[in-house]
Amino acid sequence: MKLSHLAETLSASKILAISNAVKERVRNGEIIHNYTVGDFDPSIFPIPVLLEKEIIRAYQQKQTNYPIAEGNPELRKVLSDYLQTFQRHHYKPSEILVAAGGRPLIYTTYQVIVDPGDVIIYPVPSWNNEYYAELTRATPCVIHTKAENNFMPTAAEIKPFIRDAVLLALCSPQNPTGTFFSAEQLKAVCELVVQENERRGANRKKLYILFDNIYNLLTYNDGAADPVAVCPEVRPYTIYIDAISKGFAATGVRVGWCYGPEPVIAKMKAVLSHMGAWAPNPEQVALANFLRHQDSVKDFLISFKEKLQLRLELIYNAIMKFKKEGLPVEAIAPQASIYLSLKIDIPGDFTPLLLNEAGIAVLPFSVFGAVNAANWYRLSVGTCKEEDITPLLEKLRHVLENSLATIH
Ligand SMILES: Cc1ncc(COP(=O)(O)O)c(C=O)c1O
The missing domain is CATH 3.40.640.10 (Type I PLP-dependent aspartate aminotransferase-like (Major domain))
Incomplete structure (x- = not known):
């Protein structure tokens, strides 16, 4: 069937393609830290x-x-x-x-x-x-x-x-x-x-x-x-x-x-x-x-932002510590939103390895059109439980160390 030019040519969302594939694996019973979505887990971050x-x-x-x-x-x-x-x-x-x-x-x-x-x-x-x-x-x-x-x-x-x-x-x-x-x-x-x-x-x-x-x-x-x-x-x-x-x-x-x-x-x-x-x-x-x-709005924002900032900074500080220790990572200090910009300086797309070896799902910047920003990734904390941060960072360190060992 031939439909409109638009319908026949419109690209599918690369972001949703990855997010949906991760969700499917979670539905099938895999334990994955799904940090791909620009959304919130309402059990952690409910609406006001x-x-x-x-x-x-x-x-x-x-x-x-x-x-x-x-x-x-x-x-x-x-x-x-x-x-x-x-x-x-x-x-x-x-x-x-x-x-x-x-x-x-x-x-x-x-x-x-x-x-x-x-x-x-x-x-x-x-x-x-x-x-x-x-x-x-x-x-x-x-x-x-x-x-x-x-x-x-x-x-x-x-x-x-x-x-x-x-x-x-x-x-x-x-x-x-x-x-x-x-x-x-x-x-x-x-x-x-x-x-x-x-x-x-x-x-x-x-x-x-x-x-x-x-x-x-x-x-x-x-x-x-x-x-x-x-x-x-x-x-x-x-x-x-x-x-x-x-x-x-x-x-x-x-x-x-x-x-x-x-x-x-x-x-x-x-x-x-x-x-x-x-x-x-x-x-x-x-x-x-x-x-x-407006006071309720302000009260909500204080605790909501505190929880988001805590997660972003814990992860950012750990990444910078990894970097000092010689692991191939970089991050940009979080200024806003629910996202952390993370660089993993290992050639190729690191997302499959991160997902398969560590159960951590993030999005490469390439799905946001930045094909030249190779090795940069977006990590969203909207679904991040505070108690998951330590195990998450341990898994990340482990997969980075293993990858480095394979390269050398
Ligand atoms: C920058 C930006 N603008 C707009 C939207 C869409 O917002 P809404 O869910 O209200 O349609 C998003 C959602 O991810 C976003 O990240």
Whole structure:
């Protein structure tokens, strides 16, 4: 059967292919530390208690009609207040659009900006841009970022491609690296975008930044730099994406929001209204009630982040100790999110050996498009039990020592 060009050519997710294969082995009884997923084990990281109560209450109150297409007005008002408190962003409810998580909003951003053949720029490693580029028939321009820049793209790397581009897709804090832009790095990128848009005449499409902000609540020690804060002139060209999926460990609850210049958001509302990828109404009602209690939100975040940071730092510190002892490993100090960037300096893809010999499943950066960042891997702690860390590190040391012995 011949279907559309898109259906016949769309690449399958490399991330899901590995994650599903690991899950299948777990179902078949193997004991595996599955650190491949960008998700949480709810027995370790449950959603906030108040959010859960409000969801149940909304169903009991029969709040089960269609939501308003752009998101319920109460929720958009509460989100506007929440953005002010938690991110110092000043966006009116009419500049905010709600949907069923971050994905439909990223897709809609691409849809309203990119025409087939348009040039888009995104760094690698990064999450899923290659598939959104395929879905919109964009011409991708890929920046291969460097470990010494924490795998964040620099203005100098972006500059050569900027004249033709209509979209610059950025994610900070970034999946898969667990790192974020410094204010200086981000300011230089934003200024480039502003200058380019000033250069373009009134009749040419502008260059927009899709700023995926979905891990913004999960920063450790320092906060992440923010485009409009470091360069207010970039506001008319910036669309922020956010959701409860990561910041509230609520990947399956499905509420996300984006915010940006009203004319762009209005077009996104129109596209999304036909797609119907709305967040379920009870969840919208519940989220508004939860976010109104800003103290509960703050309390949740303190203990949630403490648990994540503990895991990331225990593993990071152990890796750095292994390195000192002469084992072929490297890691980047965790700045944010649930991910650790880990280098295993042994030629080839180390993931099968790690899985088969040590029962540890991680993802190579190549599945995030970074084919040049050989030997770098993403380890997610969203499913990591604290008591598993010591045995995990022992197994890792063992498999590294064995591999070294085989090489020499
Ligand atoms: C950077 C990034 N953006 C967006 C998403 C998708 O979020 P959601 O589950 O809310 O659709 C993910 C999920 O892994 C992500 O890592």
